[in-house]
Every structure is written in C-alpha cells, then in structure tokens.
Amino acid sequence: GIVEELAARHPNLRSGEPRENLARTVEELRGAAESATDQQMAIGIAKLLASLNEAHTNVYLPSAGVPFPRLPIALRWFSDGLFITSAVEPHTRLIGSRVVRFGDFSAEEAYAAVRPLISSENDQWAREISQTYLLLPHVLEAAGVGEGTSSVRLTVADRNGRETVMDLAPGGGAYLAGPLRTYRPEPHYLRSSGYYYWFDFLPDSRTLYIKYNQCVEMPSLSWSAFLNELNEVAVNWPVERLVIDLRDNTGGNSSLLRVLLEQYQQAVRAGVVSFPKGTFGIISKRSASSAVLNAIDLKNMGFTIVGESTGGKPSSWGEVQRFALPHSRLTVTVSTRFIDIPGHEEISFPPDVPVDFPSSLWWAGRDAYLEAILAR
Numbered sequence: 001g002i003v004e005e006l007a008a009r010h011p012n013l014r015s016g017e018p019r020e021n022l023a024r025t026v027e028e029l030r031g032a033a034e035s036a037t038d039q040q041m042a043i044g045i046a047k048l049l050a051s052l053n054e055a056h057t058n059v060y061l062p063s064a065g066v067p068f069p070r071l072p073i074a075l076r077w078f079s080d081g082l083f084i085t086s087a088v089e090p091h092t093r094l095i096g097s098r099v100v101r102f103g104d105f106s107a108e109e110a111y112a113a114v115r116p117l118i119s120s121e122n123d124q125w126a127r128e129i130s131q132t133y134l135l136l137p138h139v140l141e142a143a144g145v146g147e148g149t150s151s152v153r154l155t156v157a158d159r160n161g162r163e164t165v166m167d168l169a170p171g172g173g174a175y176l177a178g179p180l181r182t183y184r185p186e187p188h189y190l191r192s193s194g195y196y197y198w199f200d201f202l203p204d205s206r207t208l209y210i211k212y213n214q215c216v217e218m219p220s221l222s223w224s225a226f227l228n229e230l231n232e233v234a235v236n237w238p239v240e241r242l243v244i245d246l247r248d249n250t251g252g253n254s255s256l257l258r259v260l261l262e263q264y265q266q267a268v269r270a271g272v273v274s275f276p277k278g279t280f281g282i283i284s285k286r287s288a289s290s291a292v293l294n295a296i297d298l299k300n301m302g303f304t305i306v307g308e309s310t311g312g313k314p315s316s317w318g319e320v321q322r323f324a325l326p327h328s329r330l331t332v333t334v335s336t337r338f339i340d341i342p343g344h345e346e347i348s349f350p351p352d353v354p355v356d357f358p359s360s361l362w363w364a365g366r367d368a369y370l371e372a373i374l375a376r
Helices: 002-009 016-033 038-048 105-117 123-133 137-142 225-234 254-268 292-298 359-364 367-373
Strands: 073-078 082-086 098-102 153-156 162-170 197-202 206-214 241-245 280-284 303-309 317-318 323-326 331-334 335-337
Touching: 002 016, 002 323, 002 331, 016 038, 038 105, 038 137, 073 123, 082 098, 082 105, 082 359, 098 105, 105 123, 105 137, 105 153, 197 225, 206 225, 225 254, 241 317, 241 367, 254 292, 280 292, 280 367, 292 303, 303 367
Parallel strands: 206 241, 241 280, 280 303
Antiparallel strands: 073 082, 098 153, 153 162, 197 206, 317 335, 323 331
C-alpha cells in the first residue's frame, strides 16, 4: 500500500507519529473509496501528502492517471491580485481581467481553501501551484469553493473595475495570449522559453543577461558549448553588468551552474572580465529546489539578489523517487533525504532587493525585476 511504499523511501515515515497519522488517513480514504470518484480519491491522496508540508513529497494535479477537466483560461498572481493571462476561444475577451470571486469566495479565500491540497513548505510555492489548482472544478468542489463540476461561477473585473458574473465550463483548445498577437509585447525573459538556458547581450545597458530555466543539460546544446559561447561574449564585448535569471527555474542538478560560477571567478581573478555596474541574480515564487541552492551560490559570491522570495525552501527534503499507485495510476513523488544548507533555516530564500510585480507591467510587456536592476 501507499504507506509501505512511502515508508520504504522516506526516513521520517518509518515509525512514530507521522507514520501513524499517515496510516490513519489512508484508512479513512479506503473507507470512502466505495462511493468516491477517481478524482475525489486523487484529491484525497494529494491532501494526505500535502499534510507532510514538503514540496517534494506530492501528487500534483492534474495527474496523467485521472482526468481533471480544467477551465479554458490561465491564471497568474501579481502583486495586485489574480489575473487571467490567456484563454481559449471564445473566452479571449476575459484576458486582462482580475478574478474577484470563485462562487461566493474572494480570490484570496479560494486560494486559502485549496492550499491544504498543495504540497509545499511556504506560501510562495503554494501560490505558484494554486494557479493550476484554481482552474480544476473537481478541486474547487473538494475545497468547498464550487458546487458541482460542470461549471464554475466566476466574477471578474475588467481594467475599469466593471464586474461581470459568468458560469464558465471546462474546455480545451489552443491558449491565446490575447485577441491579437500585438495585444501585449513579449517581455525579454519569456523569449526562448523552450530552451533550458540562453543568453543575450543588451547593448543599451551593456548587460550580459543569462536566462536559466532548468538545471538540466540540453541534448541539443551542451553546457560546455553554451559556456564557450558565453565566455566569448563576456571577454570580447563591452559588458559592464551580469544578470543570471532563475525566476522560472524549478530545479534539476545544482552543479551545472557551479561550473559557470567557477569559470566566472577565475576570469574575474585573472582580470579577463569585470562588471563595474554589478552582478545580479533574479528569483521568484517559481524558483525551487536546485535553483534555490544556485541562488544561495550567487549570494555567497557577492551577487545582489532581486525579485521575490523563492517557492523552494533552502534546507529541505529532496532527492526524490517516484512510484505509481496500482489502481489509480497516480504518480507519487517522495523525498528520500534531508538536504541541510548550513545557515539557511528560513522557509523561503528572500531577495536582497524585493520588487513588486504589478499586472500593469505585465500587460505593458515590461519586466519589473530587470528594470529594478537597470535602475541601480
């Protein structure tokens, strides 16, 4: 069973109170299984794992094994609320609207209701994942926010504050960022999002900008080839500022970036490169796991960290294994080892320079974090 599978991998669940609590909750789930739908069982297991307060021990929904219809919109939290950032036709008119209520619940109340179903160690990561969970009618129903799963009653406000109430049914299709491609300029940091890493030289500010999306080596662009290209620009171009952007990086292998940082240190010591306007790292609520360790590496090397606190907790359970549950085919991810980062007991790694990212900048295609760096 799930208790035995978890206990075989996770040292904390082998005995004592955590194991007993887990076993008791599983028994309650089994008791409900006769009358429960696949979605209700999946949500029950997600809630069970979320009660451990570990991001790396989880069942994240929607899961491949169980169908979870979703609303035909995309959501994003900004400093001024929850907004619809893209949608499937014919709902593109909703893009740019702020979500005021789900049923009778304010956006914040709906978030608080689904939060116990999300495996996380802090509010930042729970908020990041809630952008998906708040789109799943089965999850909203289980959290007591929605009634039924055929549609969700949404109240949205347009940019003038005019409110509209609608019943939105789940649906699929191609997500559009606006009625027209020109609706919003594409901000720099969202370019080439399919690449795990890329860089650009910004001539106006003489900034070498590195976007690091995943701590994983790309089959089509080896890390060493990437570093050679990067080195060529850093040494030969008039670079005065270095930015390493980890805002969209959810982890992988933390040692990759350390190779770059060692080369950087050697080049600075040898006088081959210098960055008179400073060195900066960018983090956000999406930065997690190995990306958090890399943000700490940057900080330890004197980089100024800009953005918002990370979704990942520095000292936390990690080194995951996965197993599939036999009946539901749900994939369970479980931590196997506690990774202690000395001096970092905080639940989230904070920036040196916290920066709000309001929706108005997003719609203008601007980047609050990079602008804060270039203004320094």
